[in-house]
Amino acid sequence: MDSENLYYFEKAPVTKAVAHFAVPMMLGTSMNVIYSILNAYFLGTLHNTAMLTALALTLPLFAILMALGNLIGMGSGTFISRLLGEKRTDEVKHVSSFAFYSSLVLGLIVTAAGLPLIDSIVHGLGATPDSFGYTKDYVTVMLIGSPFVVLFFTLENIVRSEGAAVTSMIGMMLSVVVNIILDALVIFVFHWDVIGVASATVISNLVASVYYAFHMGQKSQFLTVSIRWFKASKDILGNVFKIGVPVFIMSIFLGAMSLIFNHYLVVYGDSAVAAYGISSRLLQFPEFILMGLCEGVVPLIAFSFTADRLRMKHTTLFTIKTIVALAAVFGLIVYLVSDHLISLFTNDPQLIEMGSYILHVTFLSLFITGMTTLFTGIFQATAQGTAAFIMSVIQGVTLIPVLYLANQTNGFHGVVWSLVIADAVAFLVGAVMLYALRNKLQPELESLVQ
Template sequence: MDAKNLYYFEKAPVSKAVAHFAVPMMIGTSLSVIYSIMNAYFLGTLHNTAMLTALSLTLPLFAIIMALGNLIGMGSGTFISRLLGEKKYDDVKHVSSFAFYSSLVLGLIVIALGLPWIDSIVYGLGATPDSFGFTKDYVMVMVIGSPIVVLFFTLENIVRSEGSAITSMIGMILSVAVNVILDALVIFVFHWDVIGVASATVISNLVASAFYAFHMGYKSQFLTVSVKWFKATKDILSNVLKIGVPVFIMSIFLGAMSLILNIFLVEYGDQAVAAYGISSRLLQFPEFILMGLCEGVVPLIAFSFTANKLRMKDTIGFTIKTIVALAFAFGIIVYLISDHLIALFTNDPKLIEMGSYILHVTFLSLFITGITTLFTGVFQATAQGTAAFIMSIIQGVVLIPVLFIAKQIFGFHGVVWSLVIADAVAFLVGAIMLYILRNKLQTDVDSLVQ
């Protein structure tokens, strides 16, 4: 680790250290929203509804591939940050090499399992006769490119784990920039429609992965992509999987929850589904800002967990205050101009009214989800695998019965409020577990520093 990164880990004022780690991640996660919007925009210029449908239908597949990258990336990344705090630098090389090559292997497994079942996957995603061909094209490209996509999400986490937050952000910006440029080329110049957009995504991930690999191989003092450092020991596998698996499950649950909510809203008409879709897209931006904040400070918390317990506490406290301030600021904006925000997507008065109502309700949980994400990050950073696993499933487990009960009692309003209720329960469970584990964290730190 270079002296600059070490300064932010160990000596910089907590507010400055949090800004160093979190701001680049917040920018990067915000760009990912633009990333998805631009793909839809370029395909939309072709005025073919079946193509846009294919793009929407393949989101769950992309989410699964991304989740595989986060499985290795988050699991390895938090382990690396803890090892840096313990100054076990050779172990860091072993873990980073393991992360690099295991990501490629996971991607190859996706290819081996996916290619023979392409048609079944496309039908499973819900493709109609009109969208089947376009959906199959996108799925084919994403399955073949899965080693690259998995690698991209893994390396972004690994680079950030050593404190190179700016480098991590540059890689994300590079991916978005290349994707947008290639989208324009494949649509307007080469006329490759869905295959072109899917290929642009894979190629942009390849470029960013090459950037990260170059940094790890030639710029970083402790990270490596050299196969000679590769190890898959029980200790590495245990530490990676106990954090990575809950992250993977959480990603799957989030996608499933969105699907379940849509199923419940269909009963109230297309306008209800459309209103939820618009409001959830608008909510995505502040959610991703807070997610970037919480994920950005994970390496700092993990490092401090093994190096300086008081600094870990100060980091968590400052991050909570920042979440409160950001959620309050976003909330004021939404409650003042919610109608105008919904009107950016539609001129239907009823849809604007319904969308504004959903936006008001769901924004109530912005602070709750921000703190809950931080709880999860703390459990990941401090290697509390069981707590991280519980946090990964609690919201999804609670949401389904709440949806059934709330819908029976309050109808449409119950469905809308059910997500807020599930968020509140997850928050309470996280707070209780953190309170229970506070003594264990103290004991763990004391044993590590002795």
């Protein structure tokens, strides 16, 4: 680890250290949301609701690919940060090489397994007759590009784990810029609609992955992509999967929840699915800002857990205060201009009304989801595998029965409100577990949760 990164891990004031790790991540994740929003915007210019519906229906597939990347990336990344805190720098090369090649293999498996089942996958995503062809086009391209998408999410975590937050941000922004440029070309110049948007996403992930691999191979002191450092020892597998599997399950549950949610919304028409697709992309912006904050401090928390636990407490407290402030600001903005935000994507009055309503409801849980993400990050950083696993399943386990009951009793409104209820339950469970683990994590954390 170079001296600058070591300074931010060990000696910088907590506010400065959190800013160093979190701000680049927040900027990077916000840029990712921007290009997700722009995907919908570019397709929206074609005034084809079926295309917007296809884009919404394919969110679960993207969630699965992200889950595979985070399975290796988050598990390896938190392990690398703890190893650096323990000064076990030689082991870091083995872990980083393992992460690189394992993620490529996982992506290839998805391609080989998914393409023969393409029609079944599209039907399973809930495509209607109008949106089936567009959905199939998007899914086909994403399956072919799976290795690059999985690799991107893995390497972003690995680079960030050694403290190279700015490098991580540059890679994410590079992906976004390439994607935006390609989106404009494929929609307005080549007229490739959904196929073009999906191809732009894959290519942008490939470009960013090459950038990360270059950093790991040529710039980083301890990370590597060399196959000769590849090692799959029991220690590496245990530490990676102890955290990676809960992260994977959480992402799968998010994808499954999105899939189930879409199936309930389809009953209320393509407009309901499209409205949710637009509003969820807008909600992603503040959610990913908070996620960037919470995930950005994970390496700092992991390092401090093995090196300086009082610093870990101060980092957590400052992060909580920042979550409160950001949630308040974003909530106020949305309640003032929600209709105008939705109208950027469509001129359909029904879509605008439904999308604005969904935004108002789901923004109620913004602070809750921020805190839930922080709880999960603490459990991941401190290698609390059981707690991380519980956090990975609790929201999905809660949402399914709540969604069924809410739909039966309150129809469309109940479906929308079920998301807030599931978020609240996950928050309460996380808070209880943090309190129960306070002495195991460190005596100083007791004051945090009392």
